[in-house]
Amino acid sequence: MSKKGLLIVLSGPSGSGKGTVLRELLKEEENIFLSVSATTRSPRPGEENGVHYFFLSREEFEAEIANDGMLEHACYCENYYGTPKKPVFDRCDNGQDVILEIEVQGAMQVLEKQKEAVSIFIMPPSLTELRERLIGRQTEDMETVERRLATALEEMKYAKQYDYIVVNDSIQEAVKDIKAILQAEKLKSGRMEEFLQTVAE
Amino acid sequence: MSKKGLLIVLSGPSGSGKGTVLRELLKEEENIFLSVSATTRSPRPGEENGVHYFFLSREEFEAEIANDGMLEHACYCENYYGTPKKPVFDRCDNGQDVILEIEVQGAMQVLEKQKEAVSIFIMPPSLTELRERLIGRQTEDMETVERRLATALEEMKYAKQYDYIVVNDSIQEAVKDIKAILQAEKLKSGRMEEFLQTVAE
Numbered sequence: 416m417s418k419k420g421l422l423i424v425l426s427g428p429s430g431s432g433k434g435t436v437l438r439e440l441l442k443e444e445e446n447i448f449l450s451v452s453a454t455t456r457s458p459r460p461g462e463e464n465g466v467h468y469f470f471l472s473r474e475e476f477e478a479e480i481a482n483d484g485m486l487e488h489a490c491y492c493e494n495y496y497g498t499p500k501k502p503v504f505d506r507c508d509n510g511q512d513v514i515l516e517i518e519v520q521g522a523m524q525v526l527e528k529q530k531e532a533v534s535i536f537i538m539p540p541s542l543t544e545l546r547e548r549l550i551g552r553q554t555e556d557m558e559t560v561e562r563r564l565a566t567a568l569e570e571m572k573y574a575k576q577y578d579y580i581v582v583n584d585s586i587q588e589a590v591k592d593i594k595a596i597l598q599a600e601k602l603k604s605g606r607m608e609e610f611l612q613t614v615a616e
Numbered sequence: 617m618s619k620k621g622l623l624i625v626l627s628g629p630s631g632s633g634k635g636t637v638l639r640e641l642l643k644e645e646e647n648i649f650l651s652v653s654a655t656t657r658s659p660r661p662g663e664e665n666g667v668h669y670f671f672l673s674r675e676e677f678e679a680e681i682a683n684d685g686m687l688e689h690a691c692y693c694e695n696y697y698g699t700p701k702k703p704v705f706d707r708c709d710n711g712q713d714v715i716l717e718i719e720v721q722g723a724m725q726v727l728e729k730q731k732e733a734v735s736i737f738i739m740p741p742s743l744t745e746l747r748e749r750l751i752g753r754q755t756e757d758m759e760t761v762e763r764r765l766a767t768a769l770e771e772m773k774y775a776k777q778y779d780y781i782v783v784n785d786s787i788q789e790a791v792k793d794i795k796a797i798l799q800a801e802k803l804k805s806g807r808m809e810e811f812l813q814t815v816a817e
Contacts, residue, residue, distance in 0.1 A: 536805070542815055571815060579800065580808040592803055599780065599800035602793055604737070607781040614743055614772065 418609060420446075420511040421600055422503065422529055424577075426522045427537030428567030430548040432583040436537060437516060439590050444597075447512045450503050453479070456494040469499060487517065487524035498525070512597065519573040526576070533600050535593060536577035539567075540584040619810060621647075621712040622801055623704065623730055625778075627723045628738030629768035631749040633784040637738060638717060640791050645798075648713045651704050654680070657695040670700060688718065688725035699726070713798065720774040727777070734801050736794060737778035740768075741785040 427433035441447055453469040455476050464470050476495045479485050488497030498515055506513050526534055539545035545567060549560045574580055579596050583589040628634035642648055654670040656677050665671050677696045680686050689698030699716055707714050727735055740746035746768060750761045775781055780797050784790040
């Protein structure tokens with residue numbers, strides 16, 4: 416099978432449970448590769464180059480941008496963060512599905528350029544539930560919770576611009592939904608060209 | 617749930633196994649309704665009005681066409697055949713998924729008008745297999761088989777115009793593919809408007 420893998424863009428606000436859903440999906444689906452981001456910030460203890468991030472110097476990162484080598488990038492707190500194109504495209508070309516777990520601004524950059532990307536937005540089932548999940552972490556004071564909630568609300572305004580919306584009420588159901596999306600996307604007629612050619616011969 | 621049901625257009629050439637796949641799907645998914653066509657031909661023994669077909673007079677059928685009451689229609693051997701709009705739309709409005717099992721010309725008419733329709737084309741895994749299936753029926757002479765094969769080839773040229781292509785190599789896998797498509801389609805962001813409104817409140 417030389418069929419191209421899917422380029423999947425996955426986003427979801429803090430409290431959507433996106434991380435848990437993603438880990439479960441990757442456990443069940445071995446052919447999916449989670450893209451590794453690049454950054455100019457310093458590695459934290461335990462972080463490995465190429466595993467947690469590709470750690471680049473500012474010069475290297477800016478050279479990649481100049482060479483159109485980044486699928487998307489942004490600058491936070493004076494550090495660059497982004498998705499290097501080559502490892503993503505190489506894997507897709509080899510028939511592997513690749514997931515980019517990125518926030519909405521980066522996702523919009525990718526969707527603008529990669530029309531074939533499949534975009535999925537994970538949402539909490541309700542605002543009440545979202546607030547409870549954010550409070551439930553108990554690691555933050557209420558001011559932080561309220562700020563996160565406000566950010567989540569801002570991010571959720573972008574939901575409509577994704578192809579699919581998965582409501583994470585149950586992790587197992589959300590994983591099943593994503594698997595159905597990926598299965599269906601592979602059956603899109605635009606992705607069956609090769610098969611059509613063999614039959615039309 | 618006042619969410620609208622899906623309008624599903626299903627086609628596939630003779631020998632694709634479409635009928636068997638469809639029967640199996642309807643057995644497994646109780647919320648799917650198979651649309652009943654209308655025709656002006658006479659009922660055959662055992663055929664019931666409203667079950668196998670809606671049997672209409674020529675005048676009634678032409679009045680329906682004039683009133684824009686048909687989703688698609690065609691005339692074969694001096695008889696009209698078509699899909700009445702109302703029973704389809706009523707069920708969709710009630711949240712039920714409706715399948716139209718129609719040939720390619722009718723499907724193109726529906727897809728032209730109903731942009732929200734989900735279209736699926738069922739294909740045999742190869743031309744060799746298609747020929748074997750057509751011969752395997754042993755009810756026809758070779759001339760008939762060749763004519764059916766030629767018609768199938770003509771119909772398969774339309775495959776690209778459908779949203780999805782399901783290769784019927786195994787009936788169970790084909791049914792699973794269709795179920796994944798329907799599950800994914802319900803998660804399309806355009807169909808999640810109602811949910812988005814409840815969360816945005």
